[in-house]
Ligand SMILES: Nc1ncnc2c1ncn2[C@@H]1O[C@H](COP(=O)(O)OP(=O)(O)OP(=O)(O)O)[C@@H](O)[C@H]1O
């Protein structure tokens with residue numbers, strides 16, 4: 001399904017927002033909706049190394065954004081700051097218009113409970129069987145019995161193309177691609193409101209990658225979730241993204257429609273999206 005097909009489908013499903021979504025406006029343009037996630041002047045250094053140097057980003061509610069950028073440019077750090085796993089040195093993080101630093105501990109925990117995360121390295125719990133990994137959050141929140149969790153795990157594993165019997169294995173018994181799919185199943189099992197996918201298709205074969213992309217689109221459409229995904233795969237970025245943003249030297253240098261990637265008119269973004277050796281980014285690396 002192309003992004004414009006998806007926009008059209010959304011317009012049918014959610015007529016109230018049709019004109020905004022159909023327009024695929026740049027996220028930098030002013031809009032009336034409160035962004036699901038709003039970052040302003042986010043800064044983070046590790047020792048002398050400044051990784052985030054004033055990140056400004058709006059992620060629209062019920063939309064899917066892809067975040068692009070070179071290796072080590074701060075994509076994972078950005079997501080970890082929003083999740084609260086890394087504390088930024090400066091800057092504002094708002095979710096649903098609320099400054100997360102001003103929330104009570106309880107409200108912050110509640111907010112985090114609504115977020116699903118696929119970590120870049122999977123980060124499965126080796127001490128637990130796959131089915132408990134998949135339903136970890138539901139079990140921890142006592143939203144489900146252990147018997148129901150087994151059934152739920154089988155259902156979600158099927159969505160990522162894995163047999164129910166995989167649920168009884170340990171994560172160490174799985175191939176890398178299977179671990180990735182289990183991590184994805186865990187990210188979506190509790191039907192989160194916001195989902196972060198850090199390189200969801202890296203290490204998967206192209207067909208499984210497309211299946212996973214379909215699942216991400218489905219989460220955003222069917223669950224009405226807001227997704228922020230990091231990917232180096234441009235075909236995937238165009239498939240899953242409504243919007244796209246590129247981070248470079250600790251700042252967001254471009255935001256726009258994911259469908260425009262490779263043809264944005266921004267030399268750095270287009271070079272990155274087309275994977276060209278020659279261009280402004282390489283010249284900087286040579287210095
Ligand atoms: N906990 C940490 N302590 C020290 N440095 C860190 C920490 N986390 C990240 N960094 C550094 O911050 C920089 C950005 O890391 P990050 O993981 O965000 O990169 P990335 O854009 O996700 O790259 P990739 O595409 O390779 O995953 C890197 O130089 C990394 O070494």
Ligand SMILES: [Mg+2]
Pocket residue numbers: 075076077120198
């Ligand atoms: Mg990363």
